[in-house]
Amino acid sequence: MNGSISYQEALGKYHIQKQSEKGFPAVELSLDEKQLLTEFHPDHRHETITNLQVGPNKGDRCHKQIADVLQADSRIDAADLAGARIRETDVLVIGGGGAGCAAALMAAESGAKVILTTKLRLGDSNTVMAEGGIQASIEKGDTPQSHYNDTLKAGHQKGNKELIKKMVMDGPETIRWLIQQGMQFDLNQFGDLLTRKAGGTTANRVVYFRDYTGLEMMRVLRESVSNSDIDVWDYSPAVELLSNESGHCAGAIISSLEECRYIQIKAKTVIVATGGIGRVHLNQFPTSNHFGATGDGLVLAYRLGAKLRDLDSFQYHPTGVAYPQHLSGTLITEGVRSSGAFMINALGKRFVDELKPRDIVAAAIIRECREGRGVAGNNGMRGVWLDTPGLEAGNPGIIKQRFPKLMKLGLKSQIDITQVPMLIYPTLHYQNGGVVIDENGQSSIEDLYCVGEVSGGIHGRNRLMGNALLEIISFGRRAGAHAAKNRKSRGHKQISIDHISNLRRELMQNGMPMSTKSPLLFPEYAQYDSEKNITIRNSSTPHCGVCD
Template structure:
């Protein structure tokens, strides 16, 4: 990775003492399921909380999530079955203790949602009716509105956060960087410098900071993620000295709508759970030749099978055949409505689909309570890497992870760090003065839109579904070139900051993928086609370090 990526500690120059000062006990960065649940957990334990979101709550990855939330609640289902399904999907890289904890506590967190008033899909008897999705051996996926589970969880948790007297919400507020008393990795996080379109730059000082800022799907040209998924949390954590683990693992959802000029609309796994078929250009159901679970195989298996089938037949997509599913529009109203915008009727037309970047499995390295390698900093949800997903995430475990780790991180963030039972732990004055001195660059300029477009295309082509060493080496050189003319600049608006974050995230992903000389889960290399026991470990990268820290599977990610 080009040394330029390790040289920039902050995105902008500033003097903390000259900016407006805001104080809180716990700062939560991110407004999806993990951030909302973390804010509630911290506030319930007496902390003063600020929750900031980059965009509106309706634009989080949680709000966009069509699939359900997995929990072993039904008679005949067991925690152990859910654990085993997760371990199988994770291809040998899951930490079993973490999986066990999430499955068991997750059941309680889902019951909690039901008690709080989640509008879960139910049968005639009023009881929740779970479905089945890829990789699961039992019907344990709970949905809302057929294909609007994430939006319903977002609504429910957002309402509770807004109603809590101890939580202040800063909406449409961009977190530029985590602040530390020195630039050395390991220096404790004391809050963040943020930008609000109305109030400008602000210093938010906090005894504990929780990153729940989502993933890095925006680094790829083809993605199902919302536009604000630009790896901001991953990038700011890396600049602050936190370790980033398992970055090579990016999950590609098998079925995104593939139409020229159309966004890559996710076609929920729940549709395959209800019997939809994947067929090639000749109408052949090729997944039956690939895996005993057919279309319900784990996502990495299905995505790779689609790519192989396209290469074999020379097409640009395969087809998802839902025409035999009765009452499609009633069962999946959101998807049916969106498909109608493109004159597609799933009861009449097969849907053209192609894999797209969907979920960032790697992230800020944490332990089972969300603690990172940097004091004062916690992470939860897609921004974190906990050891739960291993090398490939099991369907519908992401909302579950956000609920469990959001709750755990929120509770842990209120332990110690100067918290008091009465005052919520907010500092009363700035702990230290912080100065970021960045000189204007004399280098030539590149158009930001061009850099962003080229970056996303290069990542898709060279660090996408199939990778190899030479291409990853070339990709690193491309990213270094763009970095030379982008990371040296000082920008004053989110487009520039996001582009700088995307470049850094792309470089981290490419470096991890080049290091991992094997194929495992959703990381596939055509020059290293099998798994290698030498890489049955978590790789963690930190600013200023050329080699990763290797943690064997099953050992604590953060000691």
């Protein structure tokens, strides 16, 4: 990066310029949007892209860090399963976020016996990190067609049209279903749902609850699951999928972190809803993702033979905290910009329309910093200002009323955000690609469903604010109902992990190292109890291997 202007100097310019410019127009981009993305968006860093050498996507473009986990050896082999307990169920849901809970609820409602396993606790997920809201065409003058058009355009025309169609048509019913579950939304004085506009859209379409919509959604989903007959297994990540004699998905190997042993779950259908991959920190970016977002579902599905797509496309949310360092990457909702907050460079100038699609806005911020118009924080990070004081000045009380989570973030940063702007920089936020699915969330492997961020095709190469929360409920419910209906009357005759042998053979034939193990389960900086690990290693009991 080129030199940037110091924090204190830029803060002085911010005050002077903000007070002197009536209307405060954004500066027109001197580059067209395609050139801006090519030169500044992280997806276009050619040195980070490779071609996969093994698996169903052999030859396809893929980010190198994703390729490393997709083309790694398994954590287990057949000997690890000797003496492992076996449980059976109709539907196994892997993942306890919004998509997993929605799928489990619909499967249980359809009469299936359901086990839901989650790496951490039920609800620990990217869903609770989502702040901005949910898109649904419920306003007069808005239509599902407009929602469809906006989604397809924002994704650079690369989204699966049938999947987008299903999602936007599900929008209004999704909101009704969530309200029936007990979810709250912000209302006007007449009791109608408030809406706001997302970047890259043509209408006010996002319904929300303050600036913690995802947390509120997860609250009601967690309550609904807890009040059902769904068998929830906390601290139980999946480390491998099982297949039957026909190559269909037949369950999973679960690693019990509490008992430190493997458990086999035989299932007639399996729904993977493990979320994204932000904690791999692609391109060394900070992330807004929760601690368990390490791409486990991509690895498990790929090993079994599921086709993936768009493995070189990721979303970097424009407004992640850049300073202070210990909060780096923390999300600031797009709703702040939707409500009128500007982004301002170190010279006190606006430099982009804040409600352009997210990839455009993120690339514009990176450009300002690279070309010396960024603000230099004391932690070595660069960024630009988010003009929260300007928003508050134009709408007194709006931050406290509409954005209480942001207010708390300001307190953690020791900043009065009604008086001082926040320093922001893009944060790794979302995995645009994933497992190829159909309209019911079914992958290319029979009896294996993948929903939520682990799936691909809906958002193309860039996602709109509010479409993620819509997608997880829309396709979570679809997958849950279809998986329950599709379950066979009899279980599988034979189950195995033979596909691991095929993986190892292919890795060796291509001269690839066998030292790396996946799924990762946790970030590389996670700490484990080494003494407990020694005890487990010296035991004859099959252990979970997480501490390896």
